Amino acid sequence: MTAINHHTSDALLAAYASGNLAQPFALVVAVHVSMCIECRAALLAHQTVGGAVMEAGAQAACSGGLKASILDRLDDEPAPEITYARSSIFPSPVMAALKGKPPRWKSLGMGVRQSILSADDTGSVRLLYIPAGRAMPDHSHSGMELTLVLQGSFSDETGRFGVGDVEVAFDDLEHTPTANVGPACICLAAADAPLRFTSLIPRMLQPIFRI
Amino acid sequence: MHTDLINLKDVGRAYAPPRKDMHPVEPSAEMNQQTVWMLAVRDGRDRAAFGALFDFFGPRLKGFIMRSGTNGAQAEDIVQDVMLTVWRKAHLFDPHRAQVSAWIYQIARNRQIDVIRKERRPVPEELKLPETDEIDASQILAVEQDAAQLKAALAKLTPDQRAIIEQAYLGELTHQEISAQSGLPLGTVKSRIRLGLERLRHDLKGLREQ
Numbered sequence: 001m002t003a004i005n006h007h008t009s010d011a012l013l014a015a016y017a018s019g020n021l022a023q024p025f026a027l028v029v030a031v032h033v034s035m036c037i038e039c040r041a042a043l044l045a046h047q048t049v050g051g052a053v054m055e056a057g058a059q060a061a062c063s064g065g066l067k068a069s070i071l072d073r074l075d076d077e078p079a080p081e082i083t084y085a086r087s088s089i090f091p092s093p094v095m096a097a098l099k100g101k102p103p104r105w106k107s108l109g110m111g112v113r114q115s116i117l118s119a120d121d122t123g124s125v126r127l128l129y130i131p132a133g134r135a136m137p138d139h140s141h142s143g144m145e146l147t148l149v150l151q152g153s154f155s156d157e158t159g160r161f162g163v164g165d166v167e168v169a170f171d172d173l174e175h176t177p178t179a180n181v182g183p184a185c186i187c188l189a190a191a192d193a194p195l196r197f198t199s200l201i202p203r204m205l206q207p208i209f210r211i
Numbered sequence: 212m213h214t215d216l217i218n219l220k221d222v223g224r225a226y227a228p229p230r231k232d233m234h235p236v237e238p239s240a241e242m243n244q245q246t247v248w249m250l251a252v253r254d255g256r257d258r259a260a261f262g263a264l265f266d267f268f269g270p271r272l273k274g275f276i277m278r279s280g281t282n283g284a285q286a287e288d289i290v291q292d293v294m295l296t297v298w299r300k301a302h303l304f305d306p307h308r309a310q311v312s313a314w315i316y317q318i319a320r321n322r323q324i325d326v327i328r329k330e331r332r333p334v335p336e337e338l339k340l341p342e343t344d345e346i347d348a349s350q351i352l353a354v355e356q357d358a359a360q361l362k363a364a365l366a367k368l369t370p371d372q373r374a375i376i377e378q379a380y381l382g383e384l385t386h387q388e389i390s391a392q393s394g395l396p397l398g399t400v401k402s403r404i405r406l407g408l409e410r411l412r413h414d415l416k417g418l419r420e421q
Contacts, residue, residue, distance in 0.1 A: 018379060048312075051314070053376060053381070054275045055312045056366070059271050071261070091336050
């Protein structure tokens with residue numbers, strides 16, 4: 001049992017419920033909700049508001065044949081849906097992003113590794129592996145960054161983050177997350193723009209590693 | 212605040228037959244009509260009840276989907292997908308946790324996003340329902356009363372406030388825009404969170420004791 005001390009915000013949960021959160025952040029919120037019953041309860045509340053808005057809103061008559069067409073299809077065999085089960089420390093949404101395969105770690109040096117789950121102009125999400133005592137490369141971000149701990153823990157200028165905790169950081173935070181003593185820290189990290197490194201060498205490596 | 216790390220099983224295939232172990236909930240006169248229909252669909256695979264759910268939710272879903280800019284024909288395609296999901300995934304509906312409209316709202320938003328963005332939205336792990344036939348009618352009614360209070364609170368908002376809530380839950384506001392909105396009377400949301408949390412803790416306790 002682990003106490004979760006750092007949660008997603010109400011605004012993030014509302015944006016997640018309404019579908020207005022970019023894919024990298026939606027993944028982190030889905031994983032946090034998988035691990036945190038308080039945020040799962042909060043998501044249920046947001047869904048209740050959404051349901052109330054839908055119920056009370058303007059109606060549009062459905063065309064005559066729609067009901068019959070739906071009723072006709074109740075016995076159809078639905079297309080098989082691929083689902084991914086949790087695997088060790090990775091909750092099912094992470095396994096879905098990995099398409100059921102183990103992470104493909106790439107070294108970033110100093111024992112730090114990453115496995116990119118998705119990256120495009122709108123943002124990126126990756127798994128990071130940081131050995132005990134090591135720091136994530138110095139970086140600042142141009143927008144929001146969500147970092148969720150799946151194994152071990154890290155600390156930075158703002159506090160300590162253990163399994164299930166999520167750090168919500170904005171571009172005004174220049175921080176150096178460092179893995180604590182214990183098992184290597186494995187995180188899920190999402191950013192809405194490429195990270196900017198503040199020291200020269202990683203900055204040169206940035207285009208290569210897409211970090 | 213203390214939270215357990217939840218160890219969950221995957222729910223498996225999209226369609227699962229009605230659960231044998233699930234004790235049908237006796238429809239109560241006090242329960243709202245949509246809940247009664249949904250339970251008849253879940254426990255009895257009742258097509259007439261499903262038809263009644265369509266009659267109630269179909270036009271609301273279509274109106275809701277069209278408000279975010281989807282045309283009528285595509286909106287009807289989405290209504291069809293949503294209602295078929297309601298039928299096929301009825302075993303995942305738990306009136307102790309969520310009201311029918313809340314459950315359908317999330318199915319509809321997920322489907323609409325999948326269609327518009329042509330990608331699969333990340334969804335949380337299903338929290339397995341405890342294998343118990345214990346039915347807590349007072350909990351089901353509490354969930355419904357909470358939703359009714361929420362609807363009443365929404366109706367009392369000023370038109371401007373209501374417009375903001377509608378925009379947010381139609382997916383028209385970013386999380387930055389949502390967090391910039393303060394002072395909305397959302398006290399009932401907080402009570403809904405407490406209610407949901409008590410139930411989830413109860414369910415998890417049941418899972419551990421199995």
